[in-house]
Amino acid sequence: MFPKRFVLKRLLLLVPVLIGVATLVFSILHLSPGDPALTIAGERASQEFVERIRADLGLNDPIWVQYIDFLGNVVRFDFGESYVINRNTTVREIMANTLPVTLELALYGQLFGILFGIPLGVLSAVKQDTLTDHGTRVGALAGISVPIFWSGPLLILLFAQVLGVLPTSGRISSTFSVSPIRVTGMVTIDTLLAGEWDMFKSAVRHMLLPSLVIGVYSMALISRMMRSSMLEVVRQDYMRTARAKGQGAKITVLKHGFRNALIPVVTIIGIQFGGLLGGAVLTETVFAIGGIGTLLVEAIEVGDYPIVQGTVLTFAFLFTLVNLVVDITYSYLDPRIQQ
């Protein structure tokens, strides 16, 4: 049965958190040094011009009026126009172009993490305390310890510079233009939808290294969680019962153990999504991919506050949303949680 009451409760609990998130972002921007009006007007603008912009932006209003206005804008997902990076363009429009890029990266990273992390975790648990187990565990710890801004450059140097088999940066070969076939904004999907086989191949080749470096982190976390969860499940009575009634070891592990052990892994997938988004910022920087992460870094550098607001809030909302979905999935898989 779908846990309706649980979902409703979780949604209600989310409201204060989201208001808090918006309030924090509002405070951060008001505490930041620098005058937005001066940033827009430029250094050489006249005093009156700066004053006019300040009035237009509502910066002369009392702080609580600005705060209420801000909350209203957040609800409508309206963050105004960019000050510096892309003038006269709404932040919403800029984000619509960059967010799919980051999501694509995060999704492939996640996919990589799940595809390799789960089997490795199971293998490690089934062969507990053998060489395979130790190797996998050390490998997982190493995966968490290696920074993206180290593994990324080294892989680029190896595969792109030395071996010359993969491209160094970007999302697709510069000979192609993706804007005419844009549907989702995710280049591997758009090229496939358009049936452009060569473009798709180029996009996949560009995506390999970035999703590898970002995915290793999720793989490491998932395999660790899978291992400990599997070890926990293996000790349960129903596993012994299954064995006692004559079921083979492999079948018991796969049929009874694996399915139950997956439940906590769902949680870790949600928790590490935040790490994945942070990792996307670093990966985009290393591989020169113009996503929302590089946009945020640039916006902080030049003081483009509407973009900083929009991107940070979007990241927080996304993260919260993913965790909500994970919680609901979890409660669905393990109904004891709903109590």
Next chain:
Amino acid sequence: MSTETLRDGEAETASRGLVDRIRASPFLSQLLSNRLALAGLAIIIAMLVIAVYARLTLDLEVISRSQLGTNPNRAAPSLEYPFGTDGQARALLPRVAYGAWYAMLFGTVTVGASTVLGVGLGIVAAYYGDITDNVIMRTMDVLLAFPSLLLALALVSIFPDELGLWRAVAALTLVYTPRFARVVRGAALTVLENEYIDATVALGATDPRVLVKHVLPNCLAPITVQSTLNFGLAIIDLAALSFLGFGASAGTPSWGLMLSNGVSQGLLTGVWWWSFFPGLFLALTVLGFNLLGDGMRDALDPRMREAVD
């Protein structure tokens, strides 16, 4: 009986006392039998030695200054320059070694500050409950709603540029505090259920006395594990902020900054040693803390002790 044999006997009891104490503590004996955790500890100690040695013997001003004209520019690793030289002809080996000092120093401050803040908030929330608990923990929830590196990025912009790595430390302290608060609150709630707490209160102990003398010591184990695991994270995040341009100021021998240089200038020219050496040290240090922290966590979790048959 001569005095000498007596002294020997005393020494023996003393050393047996230590061994017995380790044996008696399931946590320590479990941790010390974990070879991976010991390897982690060895890495950390080695890095500490490098850090202190670099701090004491190297002149920061000299290794930050451009050496163009004196040293070969962009030289590949050789016997004379084991880690090669950078774009300003500075030898990389002393800079990478000094980076260990930066990582350890700023990492310690970050973890120390967030531990103190988080432990204080967590214990107070658990002890007073009700509104205090709600206000503190809901605030922590808000901070936890952001992906950590992105919150740190946004927070860094509050502080003036001149602070260099210190603004990264301040931002990350705020980012990590909620994790400690959560762990400590949970641990403190369990401790508070014990009868000896009621007994202490009945004897007239003041709130601070109960918290500091009775609750805190009994929460130390999870705090230590969380700190150790967070140490690795702090060092990586500090480097990440420097890498993105929001940490160490230009010229500083921080690993993150060296890696940033390796990507922005070394990548397309194939100068691999600009990325390789600072990153290797960074990854090793973080691995050390993760190995140790992981071992500690296993040692604390009794379920992980016996193997399944």
